[in-house]
């Protein structure tokens with residue numbers, strides 16, 4: 001069978017091969033899934049204004065992130081439990097990223113250990129010279145306790161390994177889990193033999209945190225929710241983090257870069273600069289948290305405007321083509337992440353499937369840049385975009 005030609009075709013193949021429950025778990029968002037739909041729809045309202053006769057015989061899609069060159073301005077977003085897609089899950093994704101010299105962020109809720117994932121990178125030449133991997137975390141109510149008990153062990157273990165994750169991606173859009181109806185109707189339970197090794201190292205208790213968060217999602221009354229939080233608060237996503245404490249406390253226990261994931265407004269972008277985050281990710285968690293929020297590409301102009309170059313702005317949500325990547329870069333993003341496409345690639349054909357996905361994006365971006373008349377990422381500017389229905393038709 002010929003390889004799929006687009007990410008939508010990869011998703012269609014994945015849908016055929018995955019059990020419907022797993023496909024739904026990966027694909028769906030919260031509540032009425034409006035944010036999931038908006039993330040995609042908003043891209044189609046933007047068009048590119050092409051320039052011609054620009055000598056585009058040599059197009060360069062590379063960018064620098066934290067001083068390291070990446071072949072593509074695209075990395076892989078953290079997503080939980082990748083072994084449910086089949087094969088070796090996170091290991092296959094890491095192999096593909098390393099082979100192509102790409103950045104990835106490992107979810108703390110991964111079904112492979114962070115050490116095993118890093119091994120895929122440090123044993124490959126291109127992986128070693130390529131952009132560093134990042135590690136995603138959630139924090140619990142007591143930051144000191146949470147970071148020390150839960151993550152310091154992980155980070156220390158990792159630091160002693162040859163290369164090291166470069167950054168902690170702190171997800172800040174999850175004070176509580178979004179209302180994910182598909183998961184509430186049919187919970188996804190890890191099959192026997194699969195585990196969440198990064199979380200199980202915690203000294204906070206034997207029970208991995210996601211099951212308690214899922215219980216919380218399913219409580220029937222406010223009183224029940226309160227009781228559960230009183231009993232298990234320290235093992236749940238933290239609803240009490242603040243700007244004043246969070247980054248500061250985290251800095252006390254790590255010298256890794258700190259990237260805030262889930263910034264959607266100019267106000268929070270300005271606070272990210274004020275509290276010295278190293279970078280931010282414009283993200284609505286792929287539509288899995290607050291459903292009635294705007295798409296990430298709609299949030300990007302105000303966020304990049306507020307940041308005004310003070311730190312790198314990264315975006316994820318609904319990016320499915322090279323042209324989408326181009327539009328993100330034009331609206332001020334320095335780097336772009338894809339979440340579900342990596343899962344679809346994994347389900348389609350393991351490590352090779354993830355490479356297929358990233359190669360499609362690479363070719364589409366390079367072709368879009370040539371057709372738009374730009375030779376390098378830094379030539380992509382705001383003026384190259386128009387908004388449909390605002391031009392008098």
Ligand code: FNR
Nearest residue numbers: 026077078079080107171285286317318338339340
């Ligand atoms: C996610 N996402 C996510 N984010 C995070 O910070 N930690 C996590 O463990 C997960 N887990 C997760 C699981 C699944 C199945 C999905 C689809 C997403 C959100 C993810 O990092 C990213 O923000 C979105 O996936 C980006 O949107 P697209 O590219 O999937 O449209």
